[in-house]
Amino acid sequence: MKRLALAVDDALTMRKLVAFTLRSAGFDVLEAQDGVAALEVLRTNAVDLIITDVNMPRMDGITFTREARQTPHGRGIPILVLTTESDAEKKNLARAAGATAWIVKPFQQPQLLALVGRVIPGSVPTPA
């Protein structure tokens, strides 16, 4: 069975890029445009992985991570946070909120997949 991921970003292009990268690695991907929408998705879907942006309207990625950890579906899964390289502070906040890993935006697709492969071993096919 395919694994299910949730991509959270208010920027449509970035969200699609993340979703595309995950789909190319065999995931099914749900999308949400901010933390509020993502929590709604999470309420009814048991996902295997969340990748979220930090800076979003309505509810940012840090708050979303914290809230998601309180939900049945968000408790035990990896949550990856997309940050910008300068944001050491954000990284710490994300860690405190319960994020599993971080990746710098802009990212290269192999980097993202490598990280996903790390947090869910065997989920990403090893390149030949």
Add this chain to the structure above:
Amino acid sequence: MNQDLQQQFVRDMLTESYDGLDRYDRAILLLERQAADTETLNDIFRVVHTLKGTAGCLGFHRIEKLAHAGENLLDALRNGLLAPTPAIASGLLRLSDGLRTLLQTIEATTTDAGAADHTALIADLHDLRLNPAGPAASSPPAHEPLPAADPTPAVSDLASAAAPVDPAAETSALSDGESATWGLFDPLPDAAPAIAAHAAATAPTPSAAAARVSPAPAAPSPTTPAVGETSGRNSALAASSVRVDVALLDRLMNLVGELVLSRNQLVQLAQTRHLRPEAVTEISQRLNLVTTELQEGVMKTRMQPIGNIWGKFPRIVRDIAHELGKQVRLQTVGNETELDRTIIESIRDPLTHIIRNAIDHGIESPEKRSAAGKTAEGQLLMRAYHEGGQVNIEIIDDGAGLNLARIRQKAVEKKLMSAEEAARLSDREATNIVFLPGFSTAEQITNVSGRGVGMDVVKTNIEKIGGSVDIQSAFGQGTTIKIKIPLTLAIVPALIVRAGGDRFAIPQVSLLELVRLEGAAATAALEKVYDTPVFRLRGHLLPLIFLHRELKLPGPTQLDAVNIVVLQADQRTFGLVVDDICDTEEIVVKPLGKHLKSLPMFAGATIMGDGRVALILDALGLAQHSRVVSEAHERARTSAVSDDGSSQSAHLTQLLLFSLPGRARLALPLDQAARLEEIAPKSIETSGAREAVQYRGQIMPLLRLGRYLPGAEDPAATGESLQVIVYQHAGLSIGLVVGHIHDIIAQELAIQPGSAAPGLVGSAVIQGHITDLVDIPAILQSAGLSFAHAA
């Protein structure tokens, strides 16, 4: 990621970023006024932040670098570390110009390698963060290329563009892996070596190479032609894609399904041997319904709110006002007004031009405004609304208004007309001089306007899409420019008429009313003024054009009726005489071929239900071709109207003029007269002591007015007939016997009561003569016929 997908992502990024930057510009203008709240600042921070991230992922490193510099500055602003200053606002606007230029370069060439790298701007943005007031006067934007000129330096950059942007550094960053670009918060004990190996292994795969836009193969060929194309602020991208509501799309799909069903039924029906007529009716009704709904639906997908282009105007207004040292506040009303997207595109430039004009020529400098007792800040209002199947757009300024004397003088100086001609012009005509080619009133040719492209181009462009432009101006108080444009150009409701055996379509927008004259009325009603055939329509002279004469077609064989189509063109009305008026239809407009474009009378052609072609008439073109809308007729009309004693004032009273022997000019309000009758004296009977006639099955008492008005006499009973005005009140009729009934006129009543005699309300000057107004209720009272008893 393959090439198609990459391009799809790039297109998405461009659309998203252009939208974002428009929002960004508006927010910076708020910032400049110190009116931006935290939410706005967060929003524009996200715009730049997102652009940086997306561009980076897609390999556009110049955008990433520039956005990064802006992001730092915006971050400091939104966190309150910096207070906004004019220098910061200017810097941030230059940032959006720079980003737009880069995006446009990407749109045209698929890479940003050929674009300017904006080193100076990046340095300035960095400086602003440390020194918010800006380097005092040392850094006007002059050393930064203007946005429009930006792609030019790109040519010199071509050499460097050929070389990929530091790909080696990128790749090595990738294999550096965890520490620099990603990591786990709680690394597993055996993580590090495995990840490094994994990352290194992924790097050389084809997908990794394609994920970065590799500029080397793409750059050389497309860059060169693109340089010119990117110069505009407006992107072609906006025109090539459109967003449609999903619900609407579903509805359309549904309708197409219905259409297919109907088609199937029709096909089946065509194969049926014995055709039931009802079946054909049914299917045609169904097709009719589906087609109409489909048409409406598809039209809706093409509709866009006018706010889409208005969004750019605050920035334009700000830039022009700054350049000219003026203060202008722009207000927009009706942003949600929708119109066809092709029309939206074609009014963008005319509107921009009008706005430039309004600020440059209309709105005065703050000192002049204060001296004139106005606020230092000029007001500019843009308003859009739907009215009668058209969209009206008004651009209203409270500036100096048009100086008609100066315009006349200038027109003579520019040899557009002689001094006598200029002096003869009516104010309305003088106003319209600004639409003449080669006319510009600016005392000084400024950088902003007066570069040879004038209001004539605006007018031509608006008229090209079937619209019209009108200027109203009050000297010293401001100018209003009103543009009327059709909602769409593709399908228009039209009236089908016939002349000389051919059918013609007249778009409903120019149609006012239809008049049909039959029999004797037809020949009697047509008059001539200054050799022009005219028709007196409710007191106004309507110049007439005979369509068959205009188009040199054979005239109608017998003239038993005259059909007049009353049309409006350029604010004037005229009548078009046609042989026959058929029906109204929605027609699909097909443009005429190039060789027929020069015929002003035709706006296009359409195909009728029976498959034959009908030409579409252009009301304005027809009027100009037959010279019916020149000012001479306008004057003729106006003077004829004043001869009539009527004008189009709101306070008109309609009066019935009549006379009695001894009293030549009497009048009573027309609304008191139910009808006018002639009765034979021998039909008068007496009922009690009173004269009466049988009228519509009732007994109508007669009242000889002459006996109740001083100085008047009863008309002699000549034995032929008596003129009777039937006065009606509370269901009862009374016949007023008068001498002669002359006319019905409408005019503003100024009654002077001083001279009132018994039975008269007073007198007024009507058609240049003193006329007495009869007080019918008072006379009835004195005659003992008061309705007070009857009621």
